[in-house]
Amino acid sequence: MRNIVIENVNELENNLQYYYNLTHKIEKDFGGPSIYFHIESIKELKSNLLSNRHIEMIYATLASWGMHRLGPPDETKTKLTDFTEFNNSILAFREVFNCLQSLDLRTISDDDLEHVLCKELKNIFYGLKVSISDSFLVANSKTMHHILPNLIPPIDRQYTVRFFYYMKSEFYNRNHKFKGIPFLSSIDDQYLYFCKILKNYKKIIANNFFTNIPIEVNSFNTSILKVLDNLIMAFIKYPSMVNGTT
Numbered sequence: 103m104r105n106i107v108i109e110n111v112n113e114l115e116n117n118l119q120y121y122y123n124l125t126h127k128i129e130k131d132f133g134g135p136s137i138y139f140h141i142e143s144i145k146e147l148k149s150n151l152l153s154n155r156h157i158e159m160i161y162a163t164l165a166s167w168g169m170h171r172l173g174p175p176d177e178t179k180t181k182l183t184d185f186t187e188f189n190n191s192i193l194a195f196r197e198v199f200n201c202l203q204s205l206d207l208r209t210i211s212d213d214d215l216e217h218v219l220c221k222e223l224k225n226i227f228y229g230l231k232v233s234i235s236d237s238f239l240v241a242n243s244k245t246m247h248h249i250l251p252n253l254i255p256p257i258d259r260q261y262t263v264r265f266f267y268y269m270k271s272e273f274y275n276r277n278h279k280f281k282g283i284p285f286l287s288s289i290d291d292q293y294l295y296f297c298k299i300l301k302n303y304k305k306i307i308a309n310n311f312f313t314n315i316p317i318e319v320n321s322f323n324t325s326i327l328k329v330l331d332n333l334i335m336a337f338i339k340y341p342s343m344v345n346g347t348t
Contacts, residue, residue, distance in 0.1 A: 104267040106302055111266075114337050118311040124336035125329065129322040131339070135166040137322055143248045144324045151203070152196055152249070157189050160248045169233060169241060181234045182241075191231035192245070198222050199249050206252040207304050208312070208326060215304065219297050223254075227293055237285065239263075239292040247327070255303050255327040257296065259283040265334045266299055273338065306330060 114121060129137060139162040146156040164182055182188060192199075202222060207215075223246075232241035243257035257263070263283055264273060275281050286292060312326055323329045 106266050106298065107269055109269070110337070111302065111306065114265075114333060115306065115309055118309065118333065121333045121336045122311075122315070122329070124340060125323060125332040126321070128332050128335050128339070132322070135162070139163040139166050140248075140322070141320060141324065144251060145319065147248065147251070152193065152199065157192055158185075160192075160245060161185055161188055163248060164232070164241070164244055167244065169244070183231050183234060187231045191229060192249070194229060195226050198226060202250055202253060205250070207254075207300070208252075208307055210253070210304075212304075215301070219300070224293065227296060228289060236287040236289075237292075238289045239285075239295055243296060251325040251327060253327075254300070255331050257299055259285060261335045261338045262299060262331070263295070264338055266302060303327065303330060 139159055143156065143159040143163050146153060146159050150156055161182065169182055183191075202218065205214075205218065210218075226246065227238065227242050230242045230245060232245050235241070237259075240258050243254060246254040247256040255262070260280065260283070263285075264280075268283070272281060307326055307330060312329070315323075315326060315329055317323065317325060317329075322332055
C-alpha cells in the first residue's frame with residue numbers, strides 16, 4: 103500500500119478558502135440527477151432513516167454517480183446489484199446504523215474511531231451488497247455516506263484515492279487525461295484504504311477553517327465530509343490554478 107502524499111494534504115490545507123470557492127463550480131460540473139438524488143437522499147435520511155424512499159434515493163444516487171452502466175455483466179462490472187439484494191443488505195444493519203447516527207468524525211475520539219473501525223464499520227463494509235464489481239471501497243463508502251454522512255465520506259478512485267496516494271505529477275498522462283488508478287481487488291486491502299482515508303479526513307477537518315463552513319442542504323455541500331470531498335475534487339480538477347502556478 104502506498105503512503106499518503108503529505109504534499110497534497112499540505113497544499114490543500116494551505117489553500118482551503120481557494121478550493122472552497124471552487125466547490126460551487128464542482129456542483130455545476132456534475133449537476134442534474136447526481137445533485138438531485140444526493141440531496142434527496144440526505145433529506146430523507148433526516149426525516150425517515152432507512153425508509154423505502156431513503157434506500158431508493160441512495161440507489162438512484164449511486165446510479166447517477168456513474169456506478170451503473172448499461173450492458174451485460176460480462177462486458178462491464180460497473181453495475182449495482184439488484185435492488186432487493188441492495189435493500190436487504192442495508193436493512194440487515196438497521197440497528198447498527200441507528201446506533202452510529204450520533205457519531206461525528208469531527209468529535210469522535212481516536213480510540214472510539216478505532217473501536218468502530220474494528221467492529222461495527224468493518225462488519226457493515228464486509229456485509230453490504232452494493233455492486234457486482236470488486237470495487238468495495240467505492241461502492242460501500244458512497245452507500246454508507248448517505249446513511250452516516252457525518253462519519254463516513256464518499257470515496258472514489260478518480261479523486262479521493264488519487265489525492266491521498268498519488269503525486270500531482272502522476273495525475274495526468276501526456277495528453278492531459280487522467281491516468282488510470284490501479285486498485286487491489288482484495289476486500290481486506292480495500293478496507294485498510296478505507297480506514298486510512300477516514301483517519302486522514304479526521305485530521306484535515308480538525309482545521310479551524312471547517313468550524314464556520316455553512317452546510318447547504320440544497321447544494322452539493324450537504325455535510326462537512328461532503329464539503330471536504332468537494333474540496334478534494336476541486337484540487338484534482340484544477341491543480342494548476344493555486345497561486346497562479348502551472
